[in-house]
Every structure is written in structure tokens, then in C-alpha cells.
Amino acid sequence: MLVLKNLRxxxxxxxxxxxxxxxxxxxxxxxxxxxxxxxxSTLAFAIAGHPAYKLESGSMRFEGRNISExxxxxRAKLGMFLSFQTPLALSGINVFQLLRIALANKKDPLALKKxxxxxxxxxxxxxxxxxxxxxxxxxxxxxKKLEMLQAAILDxxxxxxxxxxxxxxxxxxxxxxxxxxxxxxGKTYILITxxxxxxxxxxxxxxxxxxxxxxxKVGSAKLAEEIEKSGYEKIMSNVKS
Amino acid sequence: xxxxxxSNLDFEYRYGFSMPQKYTFKSKKGLDQDVVKSISDIKxxxxxxxxxxxxxxxxxxxxxxxxxxxDLTDINFDDIYYYIKPTDKQVNSWxxxxxxxxxxxxxxxxxxxxxxxxxxxxxQYESEVVYESINRELKKIGVIFxxxxxxxxxxxxxxKKYFGKLIPPHDNKFAALNSAVWSGGSFVYVxxxxxxKLPLQAYFRINAERFGQFERTLIIAxxxxxxxxxxxxxxxxxxxxxxxxxxxxxxxxxxxxxRYTTVQNWSNNVYNLVTKRARADENAVMEWVDCNIGSKVTxxxxxVYLFGEGAxxxxxxxxxxxxxxxxxxxxxMLHFAPNTSSRIISKSISKNGGRTSYRGxxxxxxxxxxxxVFVSCDALILDEQSRSDTYPYMKIKENxxxxxxxATVEKIGEEKLFYLTSKxxxxxxxxxxxxxxxxxxxxxxxPLEYSIELNRLINLEMSGSVG
Numbered sequence: 001m002l003v004l005k006n007l008r009x010x011x012x013x014x015x016x017x018x019x020x021x022x023x024x025x026x027x028x029x030x031x032x033x034x035x036x037x038x039x040x041s042t043l044a045f046a047i048a049g050h051p052a053y054k055l056e057s058g059s060m061r062f063e064g065r066n067i068s069e070x071x072x073x074x075r076a077k078l079g080m081f082l083s084f085q086t087p088l089a090l091s092g093i094n095v096f097q098l099l100r101i102a103l104a105n106k107k108d109p110l111a112l113k114k115x116x117x118x119x120x121x122x123x124x125x126x127x128x129x130x131x132x133x134x135x136x137x138x139x140x141x142x143x144k145k146l147e148m149l150q151a152a153i154l155d156x157x158x159x160x161x162x163x164x165x166x167x168x169x170x171x172x173x174x175x176x177x178x179x180x181x182x183x184x185x186g187k188t189y190i191l192i193t194x195x196x197x198x199x200x201x202x203x204x205x206x207x208x209x210x211x212x213x214x215x216x217k218v219g220s221a222k223l224a225e226e227i228e229k230s231g232y233e234k235i236m237s238n239v240k241s
Numbered sequence: 242x243x244x245x246x247x248s249n250l251d252f253e254y255r256y257g258f259s260m261p262q263k264y265t266f267k268s269k270k271g272l273d274q275d276v277v278k279s280i281s282d283i284k285x286x287x288x289x290x291x292x293x294x295x296x297x298x299x300x301x302x303x304x305x306x307x308x309x310x311x312d313l314t315d316i317n318f319d320d321i322y323y324y325i326k327p328t329d330k331q332v333n334s335w336x337x338x339x340x341x342x343x344x345x346x347x348x349x350x351x352x353x354x355x356x357x358x359x360x361x362x363x364x365q366y367e368s369e370v371v372y373e374s375i376n377r378e379l380k381k382i383g384v385i386f387x388x389x390x391x392x393x394x395x396x397x398x399x400x401k402k403y404f405g406k407l408i409p410p411h412d413n414k415f416a417a418l419n420s421a422v423w424s425g426g427s428f429v430y431v432x433x434x435x436x437x438k439l440p441l442q443a444y445f446r447i448n449a450e451r452f453g454q455f456e457r458t459l460i461i462a463x464x465x466x467x468x469x470x471x472x473x474x475x476x477x478x479x480x481x482x483x484x485x486x487x488x489x490x491x492x493x494x495x496x497x498x499x500r501y502t503t504v505q506n507w508s509n510n511v512y513n514l515v516t517k518r519a520r521a522d523e524n525a526v527m528e529w530v531d532c533n534i535g536s537k538v539t540x541x542x543x544x545v546y547l548f549g550e551g552a553x554x555x556x557x558x559x560x561x562x563x564x565x566x567x568x569x570x571x572x573x574m575l576h577f578a579p580n581t582s583s584r585i586i587s588k589s590i591s592k593n594g595g596r597t598s599y600r601g602x603x604x605x606x607x608x609x610x611x612x613x614v615f616v617s618c619d620a621l622i623l624d625e626q627s628r629s630d631t632y633p634y635m636k637i638k639e640n641x642x643x644x645x646x647x648a649t650v651e652k653i654g655e656e657k658l659f660y661l662t663s664k665x666x667x668x669x670x671x672x673x674x675x676x677x678x679x680x681x682x683x684x685x686x687x688p689l690e691y692s693i694e695l696n697r698l699i700n701l702e703m704s705g706s707v708g
Contacts, residue, residue, distance in 0.1 A: 048663045051655065076665035088660045092678025101674060102665045133678070150664060 001026040001188055002047070002158060006058035009039075009046040015056060016042040018213040024158070029189045031199060031224060034210035035232050040192045041085055043210070044162045048082035049075045062158070076102075079157035083147035085166060085192075089135040095146055098134060099153050112153070119152045124175055140167025148176055152183065160190045165198045177201030196224045211236060254535075256349060257508055259477035260341035262449055264367070266326040270451070271319040274298060277421050280324045284390055284424070287397065297410035297420030304414040310600070311538045311569040316512055321453045321484055323422045325367040331388070333374050342366050349475060351444050358690060360439035361386045365456055366446050368424040379437060384468075385430035386441050389457045392428025399430060403459055407490040407518050407546070415514040419455045419488040426456030426487065429470060431497075436467040440502075440688065445485075447476035447511065453484040460490070462497040462525075469500040471691065475535075476508045482537065484512045491519035491527065495549060498526040504691055506698060507535040509565060515541045523549030523578075530686055532559045533568050534698050542600060544573030547581035547609075557683045558587040559695075562595030562627070563702055571600035571618075571632075576609040576642075587618040588680045591627035592702070598629070603644075604636040613643040620650045621679050623672065673703040 002024040009017035016039045024030060034040050046053040047060060049072035060068050067075050090098070096116055100109060120130050123145045135143050144164065151159055165173055180189060180202060191198060199221065207224045209217040209232070216236060217223065227235055266283060268276050277298045281291040306313055328339050335343060335352050346352065346364055355362045361375035363386070370388035379386070385396065393400045410420040427443050447454050462468055476483060485507060493499045499519065507513055513536040519527040529543035545554030556572035574583035589597035599618040614637075620629035631648055653675055661671035677684070677696050684692045 048659075050659050050663075071668070072659060072662040073665050073667050073671075076663055082663045084660060088657055090657065090660075090675070090678055092681030093674055097674065098661070098664065098666070101670050154665060 001063055003061045004058070005061070007046070007060065008056035008058055009042055010054050010056045011042065011052055016213050017046060019058070020215045022208065022215060022218075024188055024190065026157075026188055027184070027186045028205040029184070029202060030191065030206050030208060031196075031204040032190060032192045032208045032210055033194070033196065033224065033227060036194065038210045039213040040194075040210055041162050042213070044082060044160050044190075044192055047160060048072055048080065076154075076156070081151050081154060081156035081159045083144070083151065083159070083161045083164070085163040087135045087143040087147055089133065089138075091133045091136060093134055094132060095130050095134050095149060099150060102150075102154060115153060116149065119149050123148055123179060125149060141169050141172025144168050144176060145172060148179055152179075156187070158188045158190070160192070162192045163194060164191050165193055165195060173198060174201055196228050199224045209235065254478060254508055256475035256506065257478035258348065259479075260345055260448055263339065263341065264325050264327055264449075265329050266324070267322060268324040270322055272298075272321070272323050272422070276323055280422055280424065283324075283326065286393065289401065290393065293405065293410075294421050297417050300410045301414060301417035301421055304411075304417055306414060307540075310540050311567045311598075313512070313514075313538065315482060316484065317482075320481075321451055322449060323453050323455070324424060325449055325452060326369055327366045327448075328369070328371055331370060332372055335372065338372060342371055345446060345448065346372070346444065349444065349446070349473075354442065354690065358439060358688070359442050360437055361441040362444070363388060363427055363442075364444045364446070365425045365454075367449055367452065367454065370425045375441075376439070382435055383432040384435060384437060385428065387428050389426040389428045389459065390424065392459070396428070396430070399461065400428070400459065403461060403490065403492055405490075407492070407520055408488050408516050413516060415486040416488055416516045419457060419486050419516070422453070423455045423457035423488065425454075426458040426489075427460070427470070428458075429460040429468060431462045431466040431468045433463040434465045435463075437469070440469040440471045442471045442473070445472065445474040447483055447485065447507075450479045451481045451483060453486065456487050458487065458489040460499060460501070461492045462494060462499045464494045465496045466494075467498045469502065471502045471504070471688070473504045473506065475506050476511050478508045479510050482510050482512060484514065485536075487515045487517075489515070489517040493519055493521045493525040493527045495523045495525060497522075498528075500528040500530065501543075502530040502687060502691065503532060504695060505531075505533045505535055505539065509535065509537055511536045513539040513541065515539075517541065517543040518546065519544070519554070520546045520548055521552035521554055524551040525549060526553045526555075528555040528557070529572070530557045530683070531570065532683075532687070532695055533570050534559075534561045534695070534702070536568075537565065538567050538569070540569045542571045542573050542602075544575065545583065546575045546577065547583065547612075548577050550578045551580045552578065553581070554583040556585045556587075557686055558585070559680050559683050560587075560589040560597045561699065561702060562589070562591045562597045564593040564595060567596045567598070569598040569600060571598075573602045574604070574614070576603075576605040576612045576614070579608065579610045580612065581609060582613040582615075584615045585617065586683060588621075588683055589619070589629060590621045590623065590676055590679065591629050592623040594626040596628045596630075598632060600632045602634045602636070605639045605642050607638045609639050610641040612639065615645045617647045619648070619679070621653060621676065622650065623653050623676075669703055673700045676703060
């Protein structure tokens with residue numbers, strides 16, 4: 001559903017992503033792993049259309065459509081969703097206001113409010129948190145849960161979670177993973193993670209290893225376990241030999 | 242800067258229509274002693290007011306234009322009509338208004354607002370208040386709400402006691418001008434202990450071209466009383482300039498509280514030069530909520546003179562400057578007594594080459610012990626062409642005080658915009674959301690009906706940037 005072909009991405013003058021080829025299939029769960037600075041977040045931003053992340057060459061197709069020239073909101077409208085590594089605090093805007101505009105005021109506001117409440121409850125988000133300025137004074141776990149809440153309402157086809165487990169306590173991680181497992185039906189997930197804590201609760205169909213902006217290895221869930229045991233360097237030296 | 246093709250207001254300003262001009266009296270263009278005398282004659286005023294006007298005219302002539310603040314060089318005092326009487330009689334039923342005027346207020350939405358949530362309404366068209374109504378119950382308990390001319394006729398003693406006492410003609414050039422040619426405005430008197438729950442509202446409408454509106458408002462809140470007064474202003478779009486130079490004086494007596502809310506939405510050809518001042522006595526509370534969205538140039542600094550011990554003053558201010566606009570707005574707080582406190586919260590937004598300036602003065606006099614001062618001014622700049630400046634002046638002449646001052650200037654963040662657009666929100670909607678979020682602390686203080694209108698206005702201004 002998302003096909004990356006010879007993808008090169010630069011930020012300013014620096015090329016970060018180098019010649020990535022990959023086909024993300026519909027309904028599958030992917031994990032992208034790699035050490036710090038390997039280009040994981042850059043890849044996520046480039047797919048979502050961040051204006052500072054420019055396509056140097058190659059292409060990105062989503063459900064057969066070339067998306068490389070589309071603005072972020074148009075990509076989102078096609079069914080893509082990006083959850084930031086650190087979701088930004090927005091003063092004076094609560095999650096209801098954000099979603100109401102994201103849905104172009106099409107949904108009845110009372111029905112939307114109810115839906116938000118129901119999902120917030122499932123995710124264990126305190127009701128006052130949903131009414132407050134988004135992400136302001138929220139803990140790491142709460143922020144990620146609020147992202148999950150938005151994803152559940154916007155109902156995208158492809159969900160990318162950048163550093164889903166960073167700054168998140170075990171209980172929150174478990175809740176988020178459970179929610180993902182229960183809401184897989186036909187959706188494609190890309191979980192970007194530095195550690196593999198989340199992978200104790202979610203079994204990915206495929207694990208991608210990114211290093212220095214290149215896709216070094218693709219494997220099954222076992223690959224994540226190997227990395228946990230031996231670290232990236234060991235795995236990579238095996239690749240080379 | 243003034244290119245009309247890039248001014249979003251030309252497309253979006255929904256009050257930009259004008260009606261045929263049918264007037265019972267229109268003064269000649271320009272200003273001299275005879276024009277001042279004729280205004281006083283038409284109004285059949287007492288001698289003291291006529292003298293006050295003529296004296297003010299002399300002061301106006303002597304005073305130079307302010308050398309600070311916004312650029313006023315385009316104002317041509319000889320090219321303005323100073324007094325226009327739109328109709329012979331004032332009515333208290335919308336149906337009785339002349340057709341053009343009635344249609345104007347229908348389109349602005351005044352009649353529905355009155356029915357829904359107001360205790361009284363007055364509507365000024367050009368120089369005169371043409372419609373007035375007040376809740377019967379309020380009238381019975383002695384609340385006075387009428388136009389300033391009627392106030393002078395019916396309650397000369399009260400008017401003489403307060404008129405021009407807080408803002409004398411020599412205060413500044415535009416206060417002098419207003420004092421010379423004032424017409425209309427509101428006279429509000431709230432007796433001791435009376436708390437008026439619903440707001441009173443005045444609507445100011447300029448219809449004629451090259452016109453000057455100089456309304457004069459006087460509010461007196463007696464001991465322990467409460468009143469909330471709201472004003473709204475609109476005008477048609479002309480290529481020539483109009484002036485709006487109002488004077489508002491408010492006396493808040495012991496333990497009384499007055500809130501004065503302005504939603505200023507003049508069209509882009511109006512110079513809005515207003516002097517607003519309140520005096521707060523012992524434990525009195527004065528709150529200005531001042532929203533400046535429209536006009537070409539605004540210079541306005543609502544002030545509170547904290548005279549009584551324990552008095553409180555507050556200014557909540559929002560300014561939005563788009564293409565060709567300069568909002569030079571702020572606040573003044575003068576602490577004369579111990580235990581007084583003041584709070585200024587200013588939020589300004591500039592966009593499409595617009596300019597906002599926060600200009601504030603806080604002065605604590607010797608002896609105003611245990612007073613507290615809080616000033617917070619935040620500016621949001623939406624693009625490279627726009628500008629924002631901050632001029633905060635503090636003169637603290639007493640040691641035993643608490644002073645807090647915060648100021649921020651931020652550009653609208655690309656990261657925040659990306660965060661929102663990546664959720665499927667268009668860039669202009671995302672900007673609108675961020676701007677509305679930015680002013681939310683002030684907007685939540687405004688009655689719901691007005692905050693909805695204010696958010697709508699901001700969204701209109703924001704969407705104007707696209708295409």
C-alpha cells in the first residue's frame with residue numbers, strides 16, 4: 001500500500017535517507033528499528049510530508065498514487081497518520097477542537113464528543129485531559145495515548161508511530177499496545193522504536209533495521225529479539241560477513 | 242501596503258455595505274468655530290456645554306499631533322464631515338426606524354441580539370443615537386441608559402458633576418477634538434447596590450464617507466453596583482478615510498464593579514483614536530476587555546486610575562492587524578492608593594504585513610504600598626512581512642510592591658503547523674486554530690455570543706490569506 005522506491009531524502013543540504021526500497025503491505029504490522037541518528041524519524045517525516053524534509057530522488061506511492069508532491073494535510077486525507085515522537089503542546093486547543101476541524105466539521109459535534117469520551121475511557125485518558133490544551137502538562141504516556149485517541153477517531157489506513165515507547169511507562173505502553181492489537185482490522189502499522197520494549201506486547205510481521213539512512217536488514221519478529229540480545233553492531237557485522 | 246487587491250478585508254468584511262445617505266442635517270466639510278457652535282445650537286445645549294466645546298476647540302487647534310505611536314499623517318481634518326444627523330427622531334422600536342437604517346441593523350444582527358441576551362440596547366448611526374431601549378424592570382429601579390445628549394438634557398446635574406472630569410480636553414488632541422464636536426454615545430447610571438445581570442450594548446455604525454464619529458460615553462456605577470457594557474462598531478468600506486475619536490469616562494465607586502467590553506470591527510479605512518479611562522474607588526473593580534480587529538489605525542490604551550485603597554484594575558486586550566493595518570493598543574494603570582492591584586494581559590497577532598504595537602504604562606505612586614502589578618504581553622507574528630513591537634513603561638515609585646512582567650514574541654511555528662496539517666487540517670485552518678488558541682485566555686472572558694463572533698472574525702481574517 002505504501003511503496004518507497006529508491007528514496008533519498010535530504011534535510012537542508014544533508015542527505016539522510018539513502019536509496020530505500022520497500023513495499024509496506026496492507027494490514028501488516030511493521031517495526032522500524034535502528035540506533036540513534038539512523039534516519040528513522042526522518043523517514044517518518046518524509047512519508048508524512050514535512051516541508052523541511054525534501055525528496056532528493058526516488059518516489060513514494062500510497063495506494064498507487066504518487067504522494068511526493070502532496071501537502072501533509074492531503075496525505076492525511078488519503079488515510080495516513082503520523083504520531084510524533086514528542087507530540088507538541090498546543091495552548092488553547094483541546095483534542096475535540098482539533099478533531100472537529102480535522103473532520104471538516106462533518107461529524108455531529110455531540111456524537112464526536114461522545115466518541116472521544118468512549119475511546120478516552122478505553123485508553124485510560126482522564127476526562128479533564130481531553131478538555132485541556134492538547135499535550136500541555138501531559139506526561140509522555142498521556143501524550144502518546146492522546147495520539148492514539150486521534151488516530152482512532154480519524155480512522156486512517158496507515159498509522160506511523162514515531163518512538164512509540166519513548167518516555168512511556170510500562171502501564172501506558174501496555175494499554176497502547178492492547179488498543180493497537182484490538183484495532184488492527186486491515187490497518188497498516190509502522191512502529192518506529194529505538195528499544196524493543198513495545199515488541200514485548202505487539203508482534204510485528206516484519207522488522208526493518210535502519211542504519212546511516214540505509215535499510216540494512218529486513219526480518220521477522222525474531223530479528224528484534226536478536227537485537228535485544230546482541231545489539232545492532234553484532235547483527236550488522238553478521239550482515240557484512 | 243495599501244494595495245486593495247491583496248487586502249482580504251475587501252473580500253471578507255461583511256459589514257462593508259453602505260446605504261443611501263438621507264440626512265436631515267449635515268455640517269459643512271471641515272472644522273471651525275461655526276461648526277462647533279452649530280452642533281451646540283442644534284442640540285439646544287446649556288451655555289456651559291457650549292463654552293466647554295468652544296474651549297475644547299481652541300485646545301484642539303493648539304495641540305500638536307502626537308509624535309509617537311501610529312502614523313497619522315494621512316488624516317486631513319479639513320476633509321471630514323463632523324456632524325451628520327441621520328433622522329429627526331429617536332425611536333424605541335426597530336420597526337419605526339427609517340428603512341435604510343433599519344436594514345443596516347438587521348444586517349448587523351442587532352434586533353436578534355437584543356431579544357436574546359441584552360438588558361438594553363442603543364444604536365448610533367452617524368452622529369446620533371437613533372434607537373434606544375432598556376429593560377422596564379431596570380428602569381423602575383433607577384438604572385439610566387440613554388444617549389449622552391438626552392443624558393445632558395434630563396440629568397444635567399449628574400452630567401455636569403462628571404463630564405470631562407476624568408478626561409479633560411487638554412488630555413490629548415483627540416480628546417480635545419471629541420470634547421469640541423461630541424455627539425451621541427451612552428450615558429449610564431447605576432444606582433447604589435444595583436447589580437445589572439445582563440449586559441447593556443451599544444452599536445456604533447458609520448455610514449457616510451469622510452465622516453467623523455465622536456461619541457461620548459459616561460458611565461457612573463454607584464457604591465456596590467455592577468454593570469457590564471458592550472460596544473460593537475462597524476462601517477462601510479470606502480477608499481477615503483473616516484475618523485472615530487471617542488471618549489469614554491467611567492466612575493466606579495466604592496465596592497462597585499464595571500466591565501466594559503469592546504469588539505471593534507471598523508472597516509479598513511477608519512482611524513480609530515479613542516481615549517478610555519476609568520476611576521476606581523475603594524475596593525472597586527474595573528475591567529476593560531478590548532478587542533481590536535478592524536480599522537486602518539487604532540490608538541487606544543484603556544486606563545484605570547486606582548484611587549481607592551484595595552481597588553483593582555484589569556485590561557484584557559486582543560489586537561489583530563492584517564494588511565495595511567496598524568493596531569497600536571495597550572493599557573495604562575496608575576496606582577494612587579495602597580493595596581491596589583492591576584493586571585494587563587495583551588495578545589496581539591500580525592499578518593500579511595500588518596503591524597501591532599503593545600504600548601503600556603504602569604505607574605505606582607509613592608505610598609501605594611502593598612500594591613501588585615502584573616503585565617503579560619504576547620505577540621504572534623504570522624509571516625515575514627508583519628511586525629510587532631512592545632513598549633512597556635513602568636514607573637514604580639514605591640518599594641513595597643510586587644511587580645511581574647512577562648513578554649513573548651513568537652512566530653507561528655512550522656512544527657506546530659506540521660503537527661496539525663499531518664492530522665489532515667489545511668494550513669489556513671491550522672493557522673486559524675493556533676491563533677484562536679493563542680487568544681483563548683482572553684476570549685474565555687467574553688460572553689459566549691461575542692466570543693463566537695470573535696473566533697469567526699479571526700477565522701475570516703485567517704482564511705483571507707489563501708488564494
